[in-house]
Amino acid sequence: MISRITAPYGFVPLSSTVVFPDWLRLRESLPPPLHDVPFQEGLWGTMELEITAETPIFIRGTGPDTSQPFQLDSKTYGIPGTALRGALRNVVEIATFGRFQRVNDHRYAVRDLHNRELYGRHMAEIVRNQKTGKGEPMPLVNAGWLTREKNGKQGHRYRIEVCDFARIEYRPLEELARTRGIKNFRPGEKQSSVNKYNKWGNASLDVEVNADLRRPDLIAGRTMLSRFGLATPHADGTRGTIVFTGQPSLWKPDPTGKRRRAGNAKHHDFVFLSGGAHRSLEVQDGTFRDFEFAHSDRGQQNRLGSSQTPNEEWGYWQERLNGGARVPVFFLTRDDGQLRAMGLAMMFRLSYDRSIGDAIDHVTPDHRRPEAGLDFAEGLFGTVRDSKSSESGGESPRDRSALALKGRIGLSHAVATESTQPVAAAVKVVLGSPKASYYPNYVQQARGGGYRTWMDPDATPRGWKRYRTMTRTWTPPLPTSGDGRSVNIEKVGTTFRPLPEGTRFVAHIDVHNLLPQELGALLWALDFGGDDRARHALGMARPLGYGRCRFSVNSHDVRRMDGSQAELDECRRLFETYMEEQVPGWRSSPQIQELLALTHPVDPDQAHYQRLDPGQRINEFVDAKKAGLSLPSVSAAATSIWPAARESQRFSTSAPHRGGGAPRSASISAGGGSAGWPGKRRDDVIEVELTGLTKKKRWRCTVVGHAGTVGFITEGEAPPEPKEGQKHKTVVISGNNPTGLVLRWKP
Numbered sequence: 129m130i131s132r133i134t135a136p137y138g139f140v141p142l143s144s145t146v147v148f149p150d151w152l153r154l155r156e157s158l159p160p161p162l163h164d165v166p167f168q169e170g171l172w173g174t175m176e177l178e179i180t181a182e183t184p185i186f187i188r189g190t191g192p193d194t195s196q197p198f199q200l201d202s203k204t205y206g207i208p209g210t211a212l213r214g215a216l217r218n219v220v221e222i223a224t225f226g227r228f229q230r231v232n233d234h235r236y237a238v239r240d241l242h243n244r245e246l247y248g249r250h251m252a253e254i255v256r257n258q259k260t261g262k263g264e265p266m267p268l269v270n271a272g273w274l275t276r277e278k279n280g281k282q283g284h285r286y287r288i289e290v291c292d293f294a295r296i297e298y299r300p301l302e303e304l305a306r307t308r309g310i311k312n313f314r315p316g317e318k319q320s321s322v323n324k325y326n327k328w329g330n331a332s333l334d335v336e337v338n339a340d341l342r343r344p345d346l347i348a349g350r351t352m353l354s355r356f357g358l359a360t361p362h363a364d365g366t367r368g369t370i371v372f373t374g375q376p377s378l379w380k381p382d383p384t385g386k387r388r389r390a391g392n393a394k395h396h397d398f399v400f401l402s403g404g405a406h407r408s409l410e411v412q413d414g415t416f417r418d419f420e421f422a423h424s425d426r427g428q429q430n431r432l433g434s435s436q437t438p439n440e441e442w443g444y445w446q447e448r449l450n451g452g453a454r455v456p457v458f459f460l461t462r463d464d465g466q467l468r469a470m471g472l473a474m475m476f477r478l479s480y481d482r483s484i485g486d487a488i489d490h491v492t493p494d495h496r497r498p499e500a501g502l503d504f505a506e507g508l509f510g511t512v513r514d515s516k517s518s519e520s521g522g523e524s525p526r527d528r529s530a531l532a533l534k535g536r537i538g539l540s541h542a543v544a545t546e547s548t549q550p551v552a553a554a555v556k557v558v559l560g561s562p563k564a565s566y567y568p569n570y571v572q573q574a575r576g577g578g579y580r581t582w583m584d585p586d587a588t589p590r591g592w593k594r595y596r597t598m599t600r601t602w603t604p605p606l607p608t609s610g611d612g613r614s615v616n617i618e619k620v621g622t623t624f625r626p627l628p629e630g631t632r633f634v635a636h637i638d639v640h641n642l643l644p645q646e647l648g649a650l651l652w653a654l655d656f657g658g659d660d661r662a663r664h665a666l667g668m669a670r671p672l673g674y675g676r677c678r679f680s681v682n683s684h685d686v687r688r689m690d691g692s693q694a695e696l697d698e699c700r701r702l703f704e705t706y707m708e709e710q711v712p713g714w715r716s717s718p719q720i721q722e723l724l725a726l727t728h729p730v731d732p733d734q735a736h737y738q739r740l741d742p743g744q745r746i747n748e749f750v751d752a753k754k755a756g757l758s759l760p761s762v763s764a765a766a767t768s769i770w771p772a773a774r775e776s777q778r779f780s781t782s783a784p785h786r787g788g789g790a791p792r793s794a795s796i797s798a799g800g801g802s803a804g805w806p807g808k809r810r811d812d813v814i815e816v817e818l819t820g821l822t823k824k825k826r827w828r829c830t831v832v833g834h835a836g837t838v839g840f841i842t843e844g845e846a847p848p849e850p851k852e853g854q855k856h857k858t859v860v861i862s863g864n865n866p867t868g869l870v871l872r873w874k875p
Contacts, residue, residue: 136671139590148501173686186626219653224504233485237422237477292404294359316379388816480582510535542633551626608743648703662727725763796832
């Protein structure tokens with residue numbers, strides 16, 4: 129059993145303060161005239177940037193041979209300007225407390241058999257057998273036929289025709305296949321449902337069965353729409369249709385026939401019965417989108433796929449559905465009887481209650497509200513926003529037009545300064561694809577009280593994901609197959625020939641009409657505020673230590689509007705002063721401290737991926753969940769209480785657009801509540817008012833005197849008979865903002 133989670137990446141925690149510089153203020157949906165109207169203190173010019181690769185570096189080229197690095201011509205290698213631009217923009221976004229907006233608002237799905245609270249309790253309930261008196265798991269899933277019909281000009285709509293269903297064991301299913309002339313039909317072998325259908329071929333899926341439907345109509349207060357039980361083939365029985373689902377692991381039947389289940393492997397498929405329920409449910413557009421995403425390559429975290437690319441099962445059925453056929457689905461309902469979620473297997477991947485966007489909004493809606501303003505990075509690098517309707521359902525003048533703003537920073541390709549060549553021996557590895565649905569790493573966890581997941585109302589993302597820089601490159605061990613043999617990586621491996629360590633590149637940065645503090649932000653991003661240990665990571669295979677780079681400015685010719693030379697050190701100072709005014713204590717904040725800690729090179733032994741090796745029976749992802757582990761922060765600051773006054777206050781500067789000198793001191797207004805949130809640290813005592821219980825039986829509360837400040841009490845012994853509306857003393861455990869305090873009962 130592992131004792132800690134390691135990963136080649138980490139997260140910079142989100143802040144509930146988003147800084148919107150006053151000079152970037154939107155005016156009636158129009159972007160500020162940054163290119164046409166010069167600032168009085170505007171700067172323009174160029175800088176020469178030197179990039180030194182301290183470990184081998186590989187950025188894929190555009191030619192047919194994908195193992196070759198990026199080339200400007202047949203003899204010259206380099207780094208595309210877009211790669212440099214992306215690396216610098218990300219640092220600027222974090223360092224300036226910008227918007228966390230360039231994130232896909234996916235609603236992931238989960239099938240976690242090791243976490244009953246998260247998954248199992250939604251899919252099954254323990255019901256007492258009336259004959260034996262023993263508790264047995266009873267599915268809460270219903271069954272039905274998904275149909276598609278035209279919906280006028282709106283396109284199409286979907287409905288589920290509810291039916292009864294029963295499981296049919298593999299032994300009678302194999303016998304039925306033999307009677308129908310289907311050879312070598314082995315449903316217990318590891319395979320997809322599509323493979324079973326293809327093997328069954330053109331033989332009829334219709335069957336007559338005796339169905340023993342024993343499931344109660346009411347389970348744990350939920351009304352079941354479908355009856356469920358066990359089916360056995362029988363002439364003159366109830367008519368039904370065989371429905372195949374995937375086989376995740378090998379089922380080995382007992383040759384004596386005594387052990388029907390043959391271990392824990394799945395040992396049955398299903399029969400959807402004719403007649404029965406005679407009820408239909410409408411599939412809402414959002415529910416259908418969640419279903420399609422959960423059954424797409426992107427929804428299943430396939431790094432080469434997209435949310436529009438169906439997985440094998442959905443691809444098989446989607447074509448048939450569009451052609452007018454009906455599709456067998458399993459589904460769950462809400463307490464009001466409306467459809468909640470559906471899938472193509474009884475234990476289908478259940479969509480989370482919260483999307484990524486929902487969780488971000490829990491930190492602050494400013495991260496995703498276009499009307500909130502432009503942040504530092506958008507003003508420097510430019511932005512394009514799609515038009516969106518307002519939250520009220522209507523459209524404001526700003527919503528009706530998209531916003532497009534050109535950047536004021538230009539980055540050339542970086543050109544290798546010497547006649548360097550890729551390494552002679554090609555590197556061949558399997559590059560992993562981290563899963564954002566893996567909640568021990570990607571969801572901000574509280575101390576005690578179990579895991580938080582995307583299902584929880586108080587879920588928040590871990591923050592800005594960044595790959596750590598490594599002291600050296602390394603090659604992870606190749607996994608083995610289930611039988612212990614070596615895996616052939618030809619189909620899943622990646623081959624590349626990196627440029628050697630020590631390769632030097634030179635690029636040019638052009639700047640136009642930047643305020644000194646804006647240029648200071650760019651300079652800070654180049655070398656992380658002068659931190660001698662900090663390094664950037666560029667290109668492919670960064671989790672394996674490739675692409676560690678040092679950035680430095682060799683020379684510059686940056687001038688003020690009057691033609692005099694600008695002082696770069698002064699620009700840095702003005703930027704840091706500005707950020708301290710906007711976010712008091714900015715330099716020591718968890719965001720900056722964690723960002724810097726992630727840039728310091730670490731030994732790969734301390735930052736490798738968790739191991740998954742079926743042949744060796746190693747699955748550290750599951751082991752970590754069983755042990756209740758989560759990915760630790762790199763810096764101590766990121767786990768400490770950040771004074772909430774810095775997080776909840778909204779700041780603005782009053783520097784005129786034309787740049788009339790340095791920004792004035794920030795004006796402060798407390799946001800949300802009857803009084804400004806004063807900020808609290810670990811072990812501080814605060815009085816709260818109880819507002820209700822969460823699904824995990826934790827008390828939700830608000831802080832007395834500070835409306836809108838929300839907390840969750842997860843530890844300690846509760847006072848006798850706590851009730852909603854009561855006031856109690858609590859102790860602060862953790863929480864980076866006033867909308868996510870974690871508390872314990874005060875003794």
